[in-house]
Amino acid sequence: xxxxxxxxxxxxxxxxxxxxxxxxxxxxxxxxxxxxxxxxxxxxxxxxxxxxxxxxxxxxxxxxxxxxxxxxxxxxxxxxxxxxxxxxxxxxxxxxxxxxxxxxxxxxxxxxxxxxxxxxxxxxxxxxxxxxxxxxxxxxxxxxxxxxxxxxxxxxxxxxxxxxxxxxxxxxxxxxxxxxxxxxxxxxxxxxxxxxxxxxxxxxxxxxxxxxxxxxxxxxx
Amino acid sequence: xxxxxxxxxxxxxxxxxxxxxxxxxxxxxxxxxxxxxxxxxxxxxxxxxxxxxxxxxxxxxxxxxxxxxxxxxxxxxxxxxxxxxxxxxxxxxxxxxxxxxxxxxxxxxxxxxxxxxxxxxxxx
Numbered sequence: 306x307x308x309x310x311x312x313x314x315x316x317x318x319x320x321x322x323x324x325x326x327x328x329x330x331x332x333x334x335x336x337x338x339x340x341x342x343x344x345x346x347x348x349x350x351x352x353x354x355x356x357x358x359x360x361x362x363x364x365x366x367x368x369x370x371x372x373x374x375x376x377x378x379x380x381x382x383x384x385x386x387x388x389x390x391x392x393x394x395x396x397x398x399x400x401x402x403x404x405x406x407x408x409x410x411x412x413x414x415x416x417x418x419x420x421x422x423x424x425x426x427x428x429x430x431x432x433x434x435x436x437x438x439x440x441x442x443x444x445x446x447x448x449x450x451x452x453x454x455x456x457x458x459x460x461x462x463x464x465x466x467x468x469x470x471x472x473x474x475x476x477x478x479x480x481x482x483x484x485x486x487x488x489x490x491x492x493x494x495x496x497x498x499x500x501x502x503x504x505x506x507x508x509x510x511x512x513x514x515x516x517x518x519x520x521x522x523x524x525x526x
Numbered sequence: 527x528x529x530x531x532x533x534x535x536x537x538x539x540x541x542x543x544x545x546x547x548x549x550x551x552x553x554x555x556x557x558x559x560x561x562x563x564x565x566x567x568x569x570x571x572x573x574x575x576x577x578x579x580x581x582x583x584x585x586x587x588x589x590x591x592x593x594x595x596x597x598x599x600x601x602x603x604x605x606x607x608x609x610x611x612x613x614x615x616x617x618x619x620x621x622x623x624x625x626x627x628x629x630x631x632x633x634x635x636x637x638x639x640x641x642x643x644x645x646x647x648x649x650x
Contacts, residue, residue, distance in 0.1 A: 330636075339629075348634075358634045361625050373626045377633060474622055 307385040309333050309405055309460075312374030314367050315392040316341040319350050322392045326354035329390060332398050337377050339370040347392075368478025372471040379466055387466060391457040393503075400498040404460045407496060414465050414491035418458035418498035419451070425499040443480060447487040451495060455479045458498050465491055530586040531597065538601040558609060565602055568595075 311333050315322050322338065329336045338351035342364035352358045359377050361370065371389060378387045386408060388401050396418070404416040420426040421437070428436070436455060443454040459482075461469075468489050473481040486493065572579050572595055579591025588594045 337633075352634055352636060355636045357636060359629045360632065360634075361629050363621075363625055365622055365625055369622050369626070373629055376626065377630060380630075472619060474618065 306383070307409065308335060308381070308383045309386055309388055310374075310378035310381065310384045311336040311388045311390050311401075312371060312378060313338045313351070313356065313390050313392050314341060314370035314374065315339065315343060315347050315351060316364065316367070316370075317343045317345045317347060318392040319343070319345040319347045321394050322347050323350045323354045325390070325392055325394045326351050326356045328398055330355035332402065333388070335378075335381070335384075337374055338392070339374045339377070341365060341367070341370045366474035366478070368471045368481065369474040371478065371482075375461075375466045375469075375471075379463070384463060386460055386462045389457060389459040389461070395500050395502065396458045397499050397501070400496070401458060401460070404458070404496045404498075407494065408460050408462065411494065412492065413494050414462045414489070415486055415493035416460040416496050417451070417453075417486075417493070418456040418500075419453035419495040420456060420498065420500050421452040422495060422497035423499075425497070427502070439480075443483050447484050449483065449487040449493070451483065453495065454483050456498065456500075461486075462491075465489055531588060531594075534586070535597070535601060539604060541605070554609075558605075561602070561605075565598070568598070 311329050313322070313326065313329065313336060315338050326336060326338060336356040338348070338356040338358050340348040340351065340358055340360040342361045348358050348360050357377070359373055361373065374389075375387060378384050386405065388405060390396055390401060400418060404418065407413065408416045420428065421440075436453060440451050440454045444450050465486065469482070469485045471478050471482060471485070572591065576591050579594060581591075583589065583591045583594035586594065588597065
């Protein structure tokens with residue numbers, strides 16, 4: 306018997322997190338929303354939508370939120386894997402479901418999403434270049450040949466979560482997680498995912514400056 | 527600037543980097559305090575007996591005592607930045623663990639476990 310816990314890090318996403326959580330609960334039942342000190346009532350919206358809610362008393366960052374979600378999921382002895390899912394609705398539940406099935410079918414420990422394995426995701430040329438460069442650099446530093454190192458959609462098996470601890474609270478956590486996951490040496494595949502960039506997710510700072518941050522952190526971590 | 531000052535610069539930067547990566551402890555703190563004390567004495571002496579600084583500057587091949595003081599100030603500042611960064615990171619990690627522990631203790635569970643789709647009214 307398998308049990309997937311969905312970890313949804315949230316920071317001031319009250320207008321969208323309710324719908325995302327409702328869809329997730331309908332599909333997976335076990336959903337924990339890690340509220341990173343939101344001031345707009347995101348936590349109450351998530352709770353009403355059927356998620357378990359863990360609230361950071363102060364804002365710590367997305368890396369810290371993921372780790373808190375992992376810790377919460379690990380409290381359930383029946384949890385077999387964790388699915389990381391962004392609160393802004395840019396991920397597809399069908400992708401997530403397929404990734405979990407693939408984890409079990411191919412006996413993998415890690416399945417991460419990639420925007421570059423098919424052409425469903427529409428990306429601007431500059432953003433594409435930034436993300437491809439980031440993936441190439443992380444390939445050099447970790448030895449892991451990834452096509453997309455900064456995709457929020459991830460499935461991690463329990464034994465991976467027991468060995469990994471994110472200490473980079475903020476922007477650098479994505480690169481750190483790639484390093485940590487690569488260091489476990491456990492079987493890892495990428496899965497094609499469709500990221501939908503809505504006006505909402507664009508307005509949440511998925512700007513090119515973010516790409517600069519990613520590149521700088523990869524070089525000076 | 528001669529080789530002596532260049533070597534000193536490299537050594538201080540290396541020590542700063544070393545302190546960035548190595549474990550902290552009482553010994554490092556003691557060393558930092560001794561260095562800081564030396565720096566304070568040096569700075570004070572530069573006002574009262576600037577000739578010492580000029581002599582020291584000439585000895586290591588820097589023109590004026592004030593120039594030497596500036597170079598030293600830069601090095602001390604770099605060391606300060608390095609150690610402060612490390613201490614800040616440490617405090618941040620402790621803060622994260624405290625906040626996480628509190629968050630997990632106060633976790634809230636949904637009233638009706640399982641899906642009850644569509645019965646929630648969006649909060650205005």
